Amino acid sequence: MVKHEDSIKGIPLIKPTTLLPSLPAAYYLDPNILEREYAAIWRTQWQYLMRLDTLKEPGAFKVFRIGDREIFIVLNEDREYRGFYNVCRHRGSVLCEADSGQFSGNIICPYHQWSYGLDGALIKMPRIDVVNAIEDLNLLPVALTTWGGNLYVNLDSKTSLSLESMMIPGPNVLDNWPLERLAVGHRTTFTLACNWKVFWENYLECYHCPAIHPELSQIVPLYQAGLSTANLDPDHPAEDRVAAHIESWTTTGRAIAPVFSTLTAAEQVVGHTFVEIYPNQYLVAHADYVRQVSLQPRSVTSTQVTAEWLFDPDFLSDPDADLSPAIDFGARVLDQDTRVCELNQRGLAASGRFQGHLTHLEQDLADFHDIYRNWMQINT
C-alpha cells in the first residue's frame, strides 16, 4: 500500500478502487486490425467531409479519402450534394482526376468517356447502345447528411444510423450556436505518427493537461487539476468553466470576435462546449468562435487531422479582424498533443504485448473503448 503525496497543495486526492484495462497494444500496431476497423467502423459510420459552402456551382466536385476508400462529392443542378465512389462502372477508372474541380455538364470518365448525370445515372456509353440492365451501371452512391453547416458521409449508402444519435453528449448541445451561418476562417491539415485511437484518447482526458498544456491549464482551472469535467471529482473546488476573467480560448484570454448573441449566459460563462461525433470529429464551441477537428486513419500508425476555425462571416469580412489569438492558441494545443500522442504510440510498440490502465480520471476513454469494442465485437 502506497500513500501518495500530491503536487497541488490543498486539493484532496481521488481514491479509485479499480483501474480499467486499456486496449491491448496490437490494436494500435497491427495492420490487420486496421483492416477490420475499416470494415467495422469507417465503412459504417458517419464522417465529416467539409463545410456546406465549400462548393458553389452545379458540377463542382471534391475528392475525399475515407478509410481505405476514395469518394467524390458533387453539386447537382439543384445545388444539392451528391456523393459517389470515385470509380467509373466500366473498368474502374477514377472519374475525378484532380482532388477538386468542375464538371461541365455531365460527369465524364477521363478514360472511355462514359457519361453520368450529376445524380449518378449512366447517360451515355460512347459507341454503344445498351438496351438491358442499364440501371445497374449507375455510379456507386454514398449516403450524405448535413448538420450545423457541415456535410457528412456514410459509405454505407443504405445506412439506417442517424448522425444525431452518434453525437455525444447529444444532438442539441450546440443549438444556440449559429453553426450553419459560420464560415471557415482558418484550416490546417497535418499527419500524426500515431494510431487514430491514440489521438481520440488524448482528446478525451485532461489528466495530461497540467504538464502538457500550461497555457490551456491557466485558462481553465479544472484542467490545472487534471480534470476534464467537474464530475470526475465532486470534491474539487473548481467549476467546469474557464477562469473568471477569461472570455475565450485565445492567447490573450479575450474574445477576438463579437460574442454570439444567441448564447445563454451560462453558455458564455463556461467558455467551451464540446461535442464528439465518433469516429472522426469533435467540435469545441467558444463564445466567439467554434473549432472543429476531424481525422482519418492513413495507416495503423498514422492519422491525418484537419482543424477548422469557424467564425461569423461578418467578422471575417472586417478588414481589421485578427484571427491569430484564436488560431495560435488552438494550434499550440494541437502541437502539444501531437508530441504526446507520438510518444504514446512509440511506447505502445516498445514492449509488444503491453496493455495499459485507465484511471477514474479517464472515464471518457473507457466509454470510448466500450463503443469501440461494440463496433469491433471484441471483449479485450
Next chain:
Amino acid sequence: MVKHEDSIKGIPLIKPTTLLPSLPAAYYLDPNILEREYAAIWRTQWQYLMRLDTLKEPGAFKVFRIGDREIFIVLNEDREYRGFYNVCRHRGSVLCEADSGQFSGNIICPYHQWSYGLDGALIKMPRIDVVNAIEDLNLLPVALTTWGGNLYVNLDSKTSLSLESMMIPGPNVLDNWPLERLAVGHRTTFTLACNWKVFWENYLECYHCPAIHPELSQIVPLYQAGLSTANLDPDHPAEDRVAAHIESWTTTGRAIAPVFSTLTAAEQVVGHTFVEIYPNQYLVAHADYVRQVSLQPRSVTSTQVTAEWLFDPDFLSDPDADLSPAIDFGARVLDQDTRVCELNQRGLAASGRFQGHLTHLEQDLADFHDIYRNWMQINT
C-alpha cells in the same frame, strides 16, 4: 431502357446484349495475388529479354529481373547464349555483381571464387577437391529461345511450351518483316503506377483512343471510332488500316526509313501489324520500322515497361537518318496510355470490391482474361 445518342454522327451504334465481367479489383491490388502470379505465370511462361546482338564476345553477361527472380545471360565460347539464376551454388552469392559486364574466362563467384564454365558446369572450388556429386552443383539453368532476332527466357528450364504457340494471332504474322536483321534505334524504360494487367488491358482495346490518343486516331480512322479492329463492328465503314495518305506511325504520317521491300502490298497499306506474346511482350510492325514493348511487374501496383524502336541497320548507319518522327509518335502514345492506366489503377483501389464490365468493343480483353484465368486456375 435508355437510348443513347452517339457523338460521331452517321455511325451506327453497336448493340451488345451482354456485358462481360472484368476481373475483381483484388486482382489488381492484393500482393498475395501477385505472388500467385509469379508462380503461375512469370515462372512458367516465355519472356522477352533483349536483342540477340546485345552481347558480342564470349563471357559477356547481362542481368535481368524476371518476376521476383534474378537471372543472367552469358555468351559461351561458341557465342551461344546461356542463362542461369544469378546464384552461386555454394552459399548463394550473386555471381554477377554489376548489371552487365564481361567474365574473363570462367564465371567466378565474387565471394569464395567458385568457378563455373560458361555453360554452367562447376569447374573449381578453391582448396577443395570434391569427388562425389559434383554434377549437382552446376549453375541453375533457365531455358532460352530465339525468334525474330529476340532472346526469350523461361524460368522453367524444362518447359515444354513453345514460344510460337503463345503468339497471338499466330507465329507467322510477321514473316515478311526482316526482324532478325533489324537493330535497336531507340530504347526507353519507365515504370507505371499500375498493375501489369492494367497495362495489357489498355493496350488491348481502342475504345479509349478517340479521347486519349487524338494523333493516333487521326492516322487510323477505325481508332477514331473507338474500334481496335474492323471485326468489332462489321457495319462500320472504316477499314482496318491507316488513312489513305498515311505511310507509317510517325508524327508526320510519312515513313522515315525505306519501306521494307519484303512486305506485301497489303502489309504496306495496313500500316500496322500486331503480335502479342503474353505475358510480357507485344510487337507493332510498320512499313518502315518495328516497335516492340515488353514489361515486368515490379509490385502489385507498379510495372516496368521497355519500348524499343527497331530499324534496318543500313538506315541507322546513315548520318542523315532522323528517327524522331517515329520515336516521338510512339512515346506520346505511351505517355497518354500511362496517364489512363494510372487513373484506372487508382480507381480500382477506390471502392475496394469493385468488379468492372467489358463491352463488345473490348473482346480482346475478355480473351486475355480467359488466358489469365486459365493460367491462374480461377473462375472469377
Next chain:
Amino acid sequence: MVKHEDSIKGIPLIKPTTLLPSLPAAYYLDPNILEREYAAIWRTQWQYLMRLDTLKEPGAFKVFRIGDREIFIVLNEDREYRGFYNVCRHRGSVLCEADSGQFSGNIICPYHQWSYGLDGALIKMPRIDVVNAIEDLNLLPVALTTWGGNLYVNLDSKTSLSLESMMIPGPNVLDNWPLERLAVGHRTTFTLACNWKVFWENYLECYHCPAIHPELSQIVPLYQAGLSTANLDPDHPAEDRVAAHIESWTTTGRAIAPVFSTLTAAEQVVGHTFVEIYPNQYLVAHADYVRQVSLQPRSVTSTQVTAEWLFDPDFLSDPDADLSPAIDFGARVLDQDTRVCELNQRGLAASGRFQGHLTHLEQDLADFHDIYRNWMQINT
C-alpha cells in the same frame, strides 16, 4: 568426377566426402521468420548493450532497440544498472523521449507524469491515491549482467541462462586480457543490407579471405589458404597465428599500444583470440587492443552493426597516441565483409527456393546453424 587444380601451389587439397546443407533461402528473406526469431532468440538470449563506464551519474539513461522491442538502462542511486522496457505502465507512453539523457530524481513519464523510482517502483500517480495492487504497476524489468566491462541484457527478466554458458569457445578464453579496464577508443555503427545470419556466416569462415581480405590474409598465413583455424586442415603447414614479423592487426602489422603485460607468450604470438556470444556479439583480442562487434536485426534484410575498439585508458590519454592503424585496418575488413554479405543476401533472393552448401572449411557455420536450428526448433 572432377579433379580440381588448386591455385595455391604446393598446398594439398582438402577432400570432403560430404557437403552440409545451409539454411533455406526463406530464412534470410521471409519477414515471418524474423518474427519467429524475435520471439525464439532475441527475446530469450543475452545481448551486448554498452561498456559499463558509459553512464556515470545516478539517473543517467540510455535507450536501446533490442529485436523489435525498446528498452532503457538507467543508473540507480547506488550507481548500479537497472533496465526496463521504455513503457509507462499507465497508457504506454515511452518514458525516455531522447535516446540518452538524465533523469533528475525519479523516472517521470512525459505524458501524465507518473513517477517511478530508479529501481522501477511506481512512486506517484498525480491526483490519484491508489490503495490496491500498486505492485502490479512497477516498470517492466529486463535482466542485466556484466562481463569484461560490458553490460548485457536479456529481455526475459526471469531467464535462467548464464551469459558465460553462451560463450564460444568458452568463458575463460580472454581471462588474461584486462577487459574491464579497457576503454572505447573508437566506435562505428552502420547498417548492412543483409540478414543478420549472413553477417555471422561471413564472420565464421575464412574461405573468402584470400580474395576478399588481401591485407588480412597477408598478416595471417592461414587465412591466405582460406582456413580460419588450423584444425580445418591438419596437413596445412601454416600455424594458427599471425606471421612471424606481425605484432597486431594494424595497417603496419606493428602494435600501436603497449602489449598487454598479462598475456602469455602464446597469447601474444597468436595475435588474435576470438570469442563469440551468439546471437549478437563477438570479440577479437589482439596483443595491444580488443575489437568487439555487436549486431541487431533491423528487418529481415538489414542488420545494424556496431564495432568498438578498446584500448588501455593510459594509452588513450597519451596525446601522441595514434589509433588509426588499428581502426583503419578493422574498418577496411568490415567494409570488405559488407560488400560480400550484401552480394550473398541479393543472391539468396535471386532464385527463391535456394538452399546452399557448406564445405568442411565452413564447419563453424554448420555449428552456428545447429545452435540456430535448436533455438528455432526446426530441422531444415
